[in-house]
Amino acid sequence: ALATNQLFVVHQPIVSTHTGRVAGTEALLRWNHPERGVLTPPVFLEMAEESGAIGPIGDWVIRQACTDARSWMDTHVVDGSFVVHVNVSARQLSDSGFVERVMGSLRDTKLEPLHLALEINETTMLNDNPAIMRTLTALKRLGVKLAIDDFGTGYSSLSFLQRFPIHRLKIDRTFINELANDANARSLVRTIIAMANSLGLDVVAEGVETVEQLHALGDLRCSKAQGYLISHPVTPETMASTVAGLDKIGKWPRLRPLK
Ligand code: C2E
Ligand code: MG
Numbered sequence: 001a002l003a004t005n006q007l008f009v010v011h012q013p014i015v016s017t018h019t020g021r022v023a024g025t026e027a028l029l030r031w032n033h034p035e036r037g038v039l040t041p042p043v044f045l046e047m048a049e050e051s052g053a054i055g056p057i058g059d060w061v062i063r064q065a066c067t068d069a070r071s072w073m074d075t076h077v078v079d080g081s082f083v084v085h086v087n088v089s090a091r092q093l094s095d096s097g098f099v100e101r102v103m104g105s106l107r108d109t110k111l112e113p114l115h116l117a118l119e120i121n122e123t124t125m126l127n128d129n130p131a132i133m134r135t136l137t138a139l140k141r142l143g144v145k146l147a148i149d150d151f152g153t154g155y156s157s158l159s160f161l162q163r164f165p166i167h168r169l170k171i172d173r174t175f176i177n178e179l180a181n182d183a184n185a186r187s188l189v190r191t192i193i194a195m196a197n198s199l200g201l202d203v204v205a206e207g208v209e210t211v212e213q214l215h216a217l218g219d220l221r222c223s224k225a226q227g228y229l230i231s232h233p234v235t236p237e238t239m240a241s242t243v244a245g246l247d248k249i250g251k252w253p254r255l256r257p258l259k
């Protein structure tokens, strides 16, 4: 699929709840299968992991995301604080050549490391692999940002915050789902945000689908949000018009936290 250009990347905007501006995007892999149409990662990721194909595929996604970020920055679709997020798996991080190849993509696309964030899920952090630790430390030294994906769904969440060089937490969408109706979910999200603040970490709410959820996040002073309400993932070519549309939404007064 990689060799015959059947893979492509779509990007989902991440907005600042303070300003309504697009602060970043998350690259999401798609496979345009000749018989089955467009497939999403849950269908093929495990196969890619098991076969080892995730290595070259993952490298390709990073390069593609850096290329898209460079072009949006050059054309002022996004501003200088923009960060492109890419998901990476444990298998990618345990490969000793990974950091070198990330550096290669950044160099070739002339993207500064601070504009790239790698998303790692909690389960990846759980396996105490020294090779992964070495990779994460090297990435941090390079200036690449690290985000914990699906935060709150794993187990030893708190101990790894101490051990790993993390910048950002992405609160899993199961918590966001219940936010508007459930006081417990609200308490949990409030607690995660307070913890992140005191550790100096940035927070992104994942899977925001309703205006009520977005308002609740504003009230809790969650700094960033992502989800179908704001935008579905879009192709790199449609990012400019997507951002232009979102700038209008940014003028909704309640998108900003209450004073
Ligand atoms: P993720 O990193 O947690 O990405 C968010 C997933 O939630 C995406 O599914 C996205 O399309 C979906 N989503 C976004 N907003 C909403 C919403 O408001 N409601 C709901 N219900 N869903 C929403 P997708 O694209 O199918 O990706 C699934 C997972 O596959 C990702 O979860 C990520 O873990 C993995 N993945 C995606 N691209 C890559 C990649 O390039 N490399 C690796 N290693 N994993 C990837
Ligand atoms: Mg992710």
Ligand code: MG
Pocket: 149, 150, 170, 172, 206
């Ligand atoms: Mg996630």
